Amino acid sequence: MHNPHITRRSALLGAAGLGLGAAWPLRSQAQAWPAKSIRFVVPFAPGGSSEIVARAAAAEMTKLLGQSVYVDNKPGGAGNVAMQEVARAEDQHTIILGHIGTLAVNPFIFDKLPYDANKDFRPVSLLAKVPSLYLVNNDVPARNLKEFVALAKAKPGQLNYGSAGNGSAGHLAFEYLKMATGTFITHVPYRGTGPQLTDLLAGRLDAASVGAPAVMQFIKTGKLRCIATGTPQRIPQLPDVPTVAEQGFPGFEMTQWYGLLAPASLSQGALDTLAAAAAKAITSATAVDHLTKEAAIAVGSTPAEFARFIGVEQQRWKPVLARAKVKPDN
Known part of the structure; x- marks a missing residue:
């Protein structure tokens, strides 16, 4: 039997329920994130x-x-x-x-x-x-940044450096170093840090700037030589490696x-x-x-x-x- 009061009350409750239903999932989702x-x-x-x-x-x-x-x-x-x-x-x-x-x-x-x-x-x-480290392979006759800069100036364009790609942090870091030191070193872009390190370790690349985490193992085992850090101060993990700033380029800083x-x-x-x-x-x-x-x-x-x-x-x-x-x- 049709009762208009019951129908209206049901409709109001239904509307209220819809209102609650619309708001409640948002609250429960917020509380449950991540789901x-x-x-x-x-x-x-x-x-x-x-x-x-x-x-x-x-x-x-x-x-x-x-x-x-x-x-x-x-x-x-x-x-x-x-x-x-x-x-x-x-x-x-x-x-x-x-x-x-x-x-x-x-x-x-x-x-x-x-x-x-x-x-x-x-x-x-x-x-x-992440500190940017400047590295050379063991065949490059430079023990530190000053020697590397002298070598680069004696052979303009003949030395090369790798990066993880154009516009990568390593590309920036080395271009920044080239500007600071007035050197011309040829850039070789790779598709990622991994492939670049493979060639640096094999001696097909002369140098690179790489974030410390990716290369510490190779420095510690003597497979790569770190000639400078881009940090304002020396890093505790490599206390014997001077910064770029210490080696004649004050104010230089490069971190990723x-x-x-x-x-x-x-x-x-x-x-x-x-x-x-x-x-x-x-x-x-x-x-x-x-x-x-x-x-x-x-x-x-x-x-x-x-x-x-x-x-x-x-x-x-x-x-x-x-x-x-x-x-x-x-």
């Missing part, structure tokens, strides 16, 4: 400093978040391929390793980028800084850095959870110990601090890139 495994994209080939930093952070974040954080290497296009993919990720469980190259270099050397470094991502935390980014679409609640976990993970005793052994420096920051840091780095590198006429790989 599944988190894909941590590294936009470079395996075997470099980026992977070492990412794995140190991922292992500790897995413990803190209660869901697996797994590293997925996705190289290509100076990091642009992975950055574009993650910028568009809508699943709330995809994050990416940001880096000096993808955030402070690519915006100034590519005519058209498939992502906007400042609008498509939310900075989460600055994870680590890595941080965590999320797509701009990540909810604020998830970002807050992720940022707290990332900062805590990278500064945990286990991660710090792991990174220190590899001569990397754990940082950990708030999203706002990382955002400011990116802005400062963009302003620092823009004029250097213009001066060095750095162009991306074709």
Whole structure:
């Protein structure tokens, strides 16, 4: 039997229920994040400093978040391929390793980028800084930077150096050194740190600048010679290696850095959870110990601090890139 009062009351309750239903999943999602495994994209080939930093952070974040954080290497296009993919990720469980190259270099050397470094991502935390080391293979007759500069000036263009690709941190670091020392050394770009190190170890390359974590093992075993560090002070892991600044080029500093980014679409609640976990993970005793052994420096920051840091780095590198006429790989 039709009762208009019952119908109206049911409709009101139904509407209220719909209202609750619409709001409740948002709250439960915020509380439940992460609801599944988190894909941590590294936009470079395996075997470099980026992977070492990412794995140190991922292992500790897995413990803190209660869901697996797994590293997925996705190289290509100076990091642009992975950055574009993650910028568009809508699943709330995809994050990416940001880096000096993808955030402070690519915006100034590519005519058209498939992502906007400042609008498509939310900075989460600055994870680590990595000293840039200047290396030669054992056949190069230079024991230190002064001897290497003298050799390069005696043979302009005859010495070569490798990098992980045009616009990579190693490319920047060596171009920066060339500017400071007034030398002409031929650049040989590779597709990643791993292939570049293979040729440096084999003697097919004379020199390179590489982030410390990727090469400490080769320096310690005497397979490569470190002629200078790009840090303001000597690093404890290589106390006998003087800085570039100490060897006649005061004020010289070159360090790589890595941080965590999320797509701009990540909810604020998830970002807050992720940022707290990332900062805590990278500064945990286990991660710090792991990174220190590899001569990397754990940082950990708030999203706002990382955002400011990116802005400062963009302003620092823009004029250097213009001066060095750095162009991306074709």
